[in-house]
Amino acid sequence: MRVAVETVAQGAAQAAVTGNTAQPGTGSVTRTEPARSARGSVTRTDTGTGRVTRTDTGTESVTRTRTGRVAEAAAGNSAAPAASCRTARPRADALRNRERIVSAARELFVEFGPDVALDDVARRAGVGNATLYRNFPDRAALTHEVVLAVTSRTTLRAEEAVAAESDPFAALSRFVHAAADERIGALCPMISGVFDKDHPDLLAERDRLEEAVAGLVSRAQSAGRLRTDIAVGDVLVALSQLTRPLPGIACQGIDRFTHRHLQLFLDGLETPARSELPGSAATLEDLRRS
Numbered sequence: 001m002r003v004a005v006e007t008v009a010q011g012a013a014q015a016a017v018t019g020n021t022a023q024p025g026t027g028s029v030t031r032t033e034p035a036r037s038a039r040g041s042v043t044r045t046d047t048g049t050g051r052v053t054r055t056d057t058g059t060e061s062v063t064r065t066r067t068g069r070v071a072e073a074a075a076g077n078s079a080a081p082a083a084s085c086r087t088a089r090p091r092a093d094a095l096r097n098r099e100r101i102v103s104a105a106r107e108l109f110v111e112f113g114p115d116v117a118l119d120d121v122a123r124r125a126g127v128g129n130a131t132l133y134r135n136f137p138d139r140a141a142l143t144h145e146v147v148l149a150v151t152s153r154t155t156l157r158a159e160e161a162v163a164a165e166s167d168p169f170a171a172l173s174r175f176v177h178a179a180a181d182e183r184i185g186a187l188c189p190m191i192s193g194v195f196d197k198d199h200p201d202l203l204a205e206r207d208r209l210e211e212a213v214a215g216l217v218s219r220a221q222s223a224g225r226l227r228t229d230i231a232v233g234d235v236l237v238a239l240s241q242l243t244r245p246l247p248g249i250a251c252q253g254i255d256r257f258t259h260r261h262l263q264l265f266l267d268g269l270e271t272p273a274r275s276e277l278p279g280s281a282a283t284l285e286d287l288r289r290s
Contacts, residue, residue: 098135100125105146109186110244114143140195144202146186147195151205153182158212162219169225172216173266176239180258184236185244210284227273233282238265 104125108116118139122132136142157178165171196202213232220226242261268274 097127097131101127101132101135102145102149105142106150106183106186109146110183143195148201148205150182150184150186151209154179154184155209155212157182158216168219168223169270172220175216176262176266177259179239180243180262185240187240225271226269227271229277229281230269231281231283233284233287237282
């Protein structure tokens with residue numbers, strides 16, 4: 001509320017300005033202004049209701065008391081946390097949009113390969129094209145993020161399998177099915193795409209995944225549960241091939257068959273081996289050279 005009191009005292013001489021005086025602890029300011037020639041004095045109280053009272057006594061010397069700055073400052077301070085809350089929500093929304101874009105791209109890359117139209121990615125994610133390009137300015141940036149996300153999440157599934165299963169072969173089986181759900185098949189066509197495959201973040205995540213899968217294979221073989229004529233590369237290649245449709249073919253019901261085929265694959269890995277495999281085991285070095 002703003003209160004203004006104007007008092008006009010009789011006199012012909014012009015008063016000098018003495019400046020503004022702050023009232024301690026109140027946030028109000030008293031200011032004396034030059035007197036103006038006027039007949040009578042005016043006392044006016046404005047309480048926010050629109051009521052005005054006037055009394056005439058002579059020439060004027062104006063004293064104004066202004067309050068409200070403390071209230072304004074308090075309002076500003078109380079608004080700051082609210083402003084912080086308001087700015088936090090868009091950041092959360094932006095993160096959700098980014099995650100939806102990566103998830104949609106992962107699905108479409110599996111179904112149609114890494115050359116799928118980015119407009120289709122935005123449509124699948126339920127966001128506008130502007131939102132997609134604001135997060136990922138080009139295909140290489142999006143591919144990088146998808147590869148990073150799939151690799152990181154698949155590594156986590158391997159670590160969870162080890163923690164959940166005491167039987168080494170059961171842990172390997174659990175990982176294989178979980179990796180299929182993470183769309184690890186999206187990695188194969190993307191690795192051959194045009195983007196920085198040697199980015200430090202990607203190399204670090206790749207090394208973590210390879211180490212985790214190698215540990216699963218090694219423990220299962222040491223326990224005598226996994227045939228010894230296969231290597232980590234065999235598991236990763238078969239996993240990639242069995243979890244994605246042929247490029248350019250939209251197999252909407254592929255998930256109905258994926259886990260059946262993976263279980264057939266796992267049955268073929270378990271000892272005792274029922275056949276002799278042609279060729280040699282696929283190692284990680286073979287995969288990097290291919």
